[in-house]
Amino acid sequence: MLEEELDSQELLYEGKGKKLYRGSQEEEVIAYFKDDLTAFNAEKKGQEKGKGILNCQISSILFELLETHGIQTHFIRKLGDNCMVCKRVNIIPIEVVVRNVATGSLTKRLGIKEGTILPQALVEFYYKDDALSDPIINDEHAILLGCVSHTRDLEFLRLQARKVNQVLVGFFNKRDLRLIDFKLEFGKDKADKIILADEISPDSCRFWDKTSNEKLDKDRFRQDLGGVKLAYEEVLKRITTIK
Ligand code: TMP
Ligand code: ASP
Numbered sequence: 284m285l286e287e288e289l290d291s292q293e294l295l296y297e298g299k300g301k302k303l304y305r306g307s308q309e310e311e312v313i314a315y316f317k318d319d320l321t322a323f324n325a326e327k328k329g330q331e332k333g334k335g336i337l338n339c340q341i342s343s344i345l346f347e348l349l350e351t352h353g354i355q356t357h358f359i360r361k362l363g364d365n366c367m368v369c370k371r372v373n374i375i376p377i378e379v380v381v382r383n384v385a386t387g388s389l390t391k392r393l394g395i396k397e398g399t400i401l402p403q404a405l406v407e408f409y410y411k412d413d414a415l416s417d418p419i420i421n422d423e424h425a426i427l428l429g430c431v432s433h434t435r436d437l438e439f440l441r442l443q444a445r446k447v448n449q450v451l452v453g454f455f456n457k458r459d460l461r462l463i464d465f466k467l468e469f470g471k472d473k474a475d476k477i478i479l480a481d482e483i484s485p486d487s488c489r490f491w492d493k494t495s496n497e498k499l500d501k502d503r504f505r506q507d508l509g510g511v512k513l514a515y516e517e518v519l520k521r522i523t524t525i526k
Pocket of ligand 2: 299320321322323324325326486501505
């Protein structure tokens with residue numbers, strides 16, 4: 284679907300990777316996946332033609348997979364190549380990061396050696412606030428900031444994040460990809476139920492090839508490694524190739 288075709292719809296929100304438009308039903312939104320790439324809190328900007336389509340396809344498949352494992356998500360259906368019809372939610376301003384292997388900000392912050400396999404998946408919360416560069420927070424900060432009202436909601440986020448990790452690690456392992464880490468966002472639906480939202484794609488995950496450890500995600504853009512689109516295409520190819 285072309286961006287112009289959505290112009291008649293009301294733009295509700297524009298983020299770094301997606302635009303959200305009003306859907307045809309009150310409880311629906313249309314997420315349009317952009318070709319824009321940003322890193323380091325948008326200090327670094329780029330574009331990769333066709334990336335939006337790839338992320339939309341990858342995300343749709345992964346949301347459907349998670350639904351079959353009993354994890355509720357905002358995904359309703361795909362619309363064209365680069366749009367997704369989603370349930371309308373109020374996003375909880377917490378980025379839930381799950382890590383299986385140390386890299387990225389974890390190695391920088393705590394000095395854990397790059398590539399160290401963590402004894403168990405580590406779940407971290409970051410406050411979703413660009414002006415503050417998404418700082419890491421603990422449960423008390425999350426309550427203090429009003430991200431959620433109850434500690435039990437934070438426990439639910441952690442539980443869901445671990446379930447997602449368990450499903451995705453197995454799924455990608457069969458496709459010769461190591462799921463190194465990823466970021467999830469959740470929202471509250473009209474019944475106040477917390478469901479998985481946003482996207483799950485090479486923009487929000489790190490994937491390393493099982494044999495070569497080649498990076499097949501947005502680190503190719505962050506670290507100027509080149510071949511960004513090829514890497515995303517490879518991820519989609521492996522996801523759709525049944526083993
Ligand atoms: P980090 O190592 O930079 O903290 O990133 C951890 C994971 O979260 C990695 O898979 C990339 C993802 N991520 C996002 O999706 N958005 C962000 O803004 C950041 C900082 C990380
Ligand atoms: N998503 C963040 C940005 O767009 C950071 C990142 O993914 O590296 O700047």
